[in-house]
Each structure stands twice: as structure tokens, then as C-alpha cells.
Amino acid sequence: xxxxxxxxxxxxxxxxxxxxWPWVGLSLQHLFTMFGATVLVPxxxxxxxxxxxxxxxxxxxLYILITKGTVPAYLGSSFAFITAIQSLMGTxxxxxxxxxxxxxxxxxxxxxxxxxxxxxxxxxxxxxxxxVGPVIMVIGLGLAQNAAENAMFNEGSYDTKYFxxxxxxxxxxxxxNMYLRxxxxxxxxxxxxxxxxxxxxxxxxxxxxxxxxxxWFQIPDFQIMFVDYDFHFSLAALTSMAPIxxxxxxxxxxxxxxxxxxxxxxxxxxxGLKKTLFADGLSTMIAGFIGGPPTTSYGENIGVLAITKVHxxxxxxxxxxxxxxxxxxxxxxxxxxxxxxxxxxGISFLLFGVIASSGLRILIxxxxxxxxxxxxxxxxxxxxxxxxxxxxxxxxFELTSMALATVIGIALNLILPVKARxxx
Numbered sequence: 001x002x003x004x005x006x007x008x009x010x011x012x013x014x015x016x017x018x019x020x021w022p023w024v025g026l027s028l029q030h031l032f033t034m035f036g037a038t039v040l041v042p043x044x045x046x047x048x049x050x051x052x053x054x055x056x057x058x059x060x061x062l063y064i065l066i067t068k069g070t071v072p073a074y075l076g077s078s079f080a081f082i083t084a085i086q087s088l089m090g091t092x093x094x095x096x097x098x099x100x101x102x103x104x105x106x107x108x109x110x111x112x113x114x115x116x117x118x119x120x121x122x123x124x125x126x127x128x129x130x131x132v133g134p135v136i137m138v139i140g141l142g143l144a145q146n147a148a149e150n151a152m153f154n155e156g157s158y159d160t161k162y163f164x165x166x167x168x169x170x171x172x173x174x175x176x177n178m179y180l181r182x183x184x185x186x187x188x189x190x191x192x193x194x195x196x197x198x199x200x201x202x203x204x205x206x207x208x209x210x211x212x213x214x215x216w217f218q219i220p221d222f223q224i225m226f227v228d229y230d231f232h233f234s235l236a237a238l239t240s241m242a243p244i245x246x247x248x249x250x251x252x253x254x255x256x257x258x259x260x261x262x263x264x265x266x267x268x269x270x271x272g273l274k275k276t277l278f279a280d281g282l283s284t285m286i287a288g289f290i291g292g293p294p295t296t297s298y299g300e301n302i303g304v305l306a307i308t309k310v311h312x313x314x315x316x317x318x319x320x321x322x323x324x325x326x327x328x329x330x331x332x333x334x335x336x337x338x339x340x341x342x343x344x345x346g347i348s349f350l351l352f353g354v355i356a357s358s359g360l361r362i363l364i365x366x367x368x369x370x371x372x373x374x375x376x377x378x379x380x381x382x383x384x385x386x387x388x389x390x391x392x393x394x395x396x397f398e399l400t401s402m403a404l405a406t407v408i409g410i411a412l413n414l415i416l417p418v419k420a421r422x423x424x
Contacts, residue, residue: 007265007311009264009309010263014070014312017312025190026187027316030316031336033189033193033347033351034074035339037298051221058320062286063280066279070267070270071276072259075296081244088237095225105245105284107246108284109277111277113274130413134379135254138382138406139355139356139359140355140357150348163342165342169192169199170347172192172196173188174350200340208338214330215330215331216330220291250403258299261358261362262306299352374416381409385405389401390404
């Protein structure tokens with residue numbers, strides 16, 4: 001009888017269920033880590049933050065269900081659609097935005113069905129280590145500027161107090177990660193956020209007034225299609241948002257690469273890209289139906305998995321349940337939302353760096369030879385384009401830096417010969 005693989009490096013592997021109280025702490029750690037970014041997206045585009053929290057929880061549970069609990073991923077609000085949503089909100093309002101979100105989810109589902117029919121054997125050829133490693137590094141380092149801005153800037157101006165809060169948060173997290181034992185060694189991110197929050201509170205960075213003003217119980221202001229508004233086809237929604245799905249698919253694949261690496265599995269084969277794309281697309285469609293932003297897997301939560309070595313899907317599911325519950329608790333949502341940017345920035349210094357280091361480890365483990373010009377060219381192009389922030393814009397369509405770097409890396413891998421002529 002074949003025994004199921006267990007990652008020897010994981011403290012809790014994918015199918016391991018923690019005891020109740022550790023489970024609560026580990027799940028809250030994931031919730032606090034993703035909360036800021038997930039509610040920031042709806043705030044920037046004029047949607048209801050509590051709905052984004054609700055849809056992220058529902059989407060994550062749906063993702064875990066469809067992938068049969070094999071992929072430890074959390075789905076939060078996607079930043080890739082911000083510009084398109086802002087444009088549609090200004091011209092056609094939320095009904096058009098909802099359509100666009102649903103259309104992008106449908107694109108995911110269609111591609112998932114195509115992959116189910118055509119197979120995914122091509123993935124190993126298209127995404128070898130020399131492409132995967134630098135792309136994962138881009139995922140981490142490409143977010144470095146966001147982390148630095150959160151740590152340093154207060155409403156656009158440099159703030160020394162902010163940066164001090166970020167550095168203290170980073171220091172506390174590193175100390176907890178290195179010196180604590182047993183259960184507390186599993187939640188350094190949560191403890192770092194709490195420690196950083198208390199320090200921020202002491203130096204006057206935290207505003208608690210919204211927490212005092214918030215109601216204990218508050219039903220999110222759902223915007224449900226066919227209930228709160230009628231459907232009217234919008235060509236602008238289709239043309240401006242559906243193509244972005246192809247961009248976020250590359251990000252989806254990049255995150256899947258990282259998760260495969262840290263869990264020592266191949267999620268492209270089991271459960272397969274067809275299921276992960278389908279789950280992500282269905283989650284996005286549901287978010288569009290109820291008034292939330294599109295969903296996607298989150299680098300912040302992947303960073304938590306890498307640092308803590310706790311990969312249990314039960315922990316991710318617990319975070320999703322808390323997200324749903326807290327979307328109805330006004331004071332709790334406001335308390336989490338009161339976590340200041342420098343605390344998130346200080347944590348992100350570590351989280352995003354760990355992701356980048358995972359990409360570097362892929363290159364080392366596969367003994368990529370950078371004396372070969374082919375490898376040097378591919379890695380160089382991916383890193384500079386992705387980290388530098390280069391993007392391709394054609395009309396309203398935009399290929400983000402991470403997506404562009406991935407596409408160019410794949411193209412170079414397929415086109416370039418094994419050896420340069422000078423090496424023959």
C-alpha cells in the first residue's frame with residue numbers, strides 16, 4: 001500500500017490538523033497578515049471592505065474544497081484590476097464592475113477546461129528552474145517597494161516615527177522567529193504584528209476612534225446581481241477586465257510555483273492547474289455577484305507558510321472562517337483595519353524577502369550554471385524587468401511587470417539555443 005507523502009521539513013504538513021487553541025492562533029496569524037491588503041483594494045476603488053473580507057473567506061473555502069485540501073493557499077483581493085475598476089466605477093458604476101469581475105472569472109474557468117482537455121505536460125518544458133527561480137524572486141522583490149513605502153511614508157511624506165515602528169516590528173518578529181520555542185515559534189508573524197501594534201500605539205501612530213465608533217454587529221452592504229440591481233450588458237466591462245485575467249493567471253502560476261517549492265510537491269500535476277484555475281475563477285465570479293473585488297492567491301500568506309513551516313490547509317480554512325465572521329463584527333474589522341501601515345511594512349520586509357529567497361534556492365538546488373550565457377540572459381531579463389517595474393500598456397490593457405517578466409522569460413527559454421555560438 002502506497003503511503004502518502006509527508007514533507008519532512010514541515011512542522012504541520014498540508015493534511016495535519018492542529019489542536020484547537022494553536023489552530024486559532026495560527027489562523028489569526030494568516031488573517032492579520034492578509035487583512036490590510038485585502039481591504040485596501042475595495043477602499044481604493046470605492047467598494048465595501050467588509051464584503052471583500054467576506055468574499056475572500058468564501059473564496060478560500062471554495063478553493064480548498066475544489067482542490068480537495070491539497071493546496072495551502074489563501075485568496076484575497078487582487079490589485080491587478082484596480083485601474084480598470086476605477087475607470088468603470090467613474091463611468092458605468094458598480095453593475096458594470098461586477099460584470100467585468102465575473103467575465104474575468106469566466107476566462108479562468110474556460111482556460112481551466114481547455115487545460116483539462118489538452119493536458120499540462122507542457123508545463124515542465126515552459127517553466128524549467130531557470131525561469132521559475134527568477135520569477136519567484138520577482139514575486140518577492142517586486143513587492144519590496146510596497147513594503148518600503150508602507151514602512152516609511154505617512155500620507156505621502158517621509159515619517160521617521162513610521163520607519164521606527166517598522167524596524168521595531170521587524171526586530172520583534174525576527175527575535176520571536178529565532179528564539180521562541182514550541183507553539184510560540186509557530187506564530188512569530190502574529191506576535192510581531194501584536195508587538196509592533198503595541199509599540200505603534202505607544203508612540204501615537206494608531207487611531208482607535210474608528211474602533212470606538214464601529215458597531216459590534218454590522219451586516220456588510222452586499223450588492224447582489226438581480227436583487228440589488230438589474231443586469232445590463234456592458235461591452236466596456238468585457239473589453240477592459242476580461243483580458244486582465246490572462247495577466248493574473250501568470251501570477252497564479254507564479255504563486256503555485258512557490259507553494260510547490262516550499263511544500264516539496266508539484267501542484268501543477270496534483271491537483272493540477274485545471275482545478276486551481278477553476279477554483280480561483282469561480283471564487284472571483286462569486287465575489288462579483290455579491291459586491292466584492294476579484295480574488296487571487298496572496299504572497300503575504302505564502303510568506304507566512306515559508307517562515308513558520310506550518311502548511312496545514314486546516315489553518316488556512318480557519319483563517320477563511322474568521323474572515324467571514326469578522327466581516328459581520330464591526331469593531332473587530334475596525335480593530336484589524338487600525339493596524340498601521342508601518343507595522344504591515346515591517347512584517348512585509350521579512351515575508352517578501354522569504355519568497356525571494358525561495359526563488360534563489362530553486363536556482364541553487366538545481367545547480368543552474370550561470371557561466372552559460374543562456375541562463376544568464378534569461379535570469380537577467382526576468383529580474384530587471386520584474387523588479388524594475390517595466391510594464392506593457394496597449395490601450396486599456398496593461399501587462400504588469402511580473403506578468404511581463406514571466407512572459408519574456410518563457411519566450412527566451414523556448415527560443416534561445418542551449419549554447420551560444422561562442423560556447424560551442
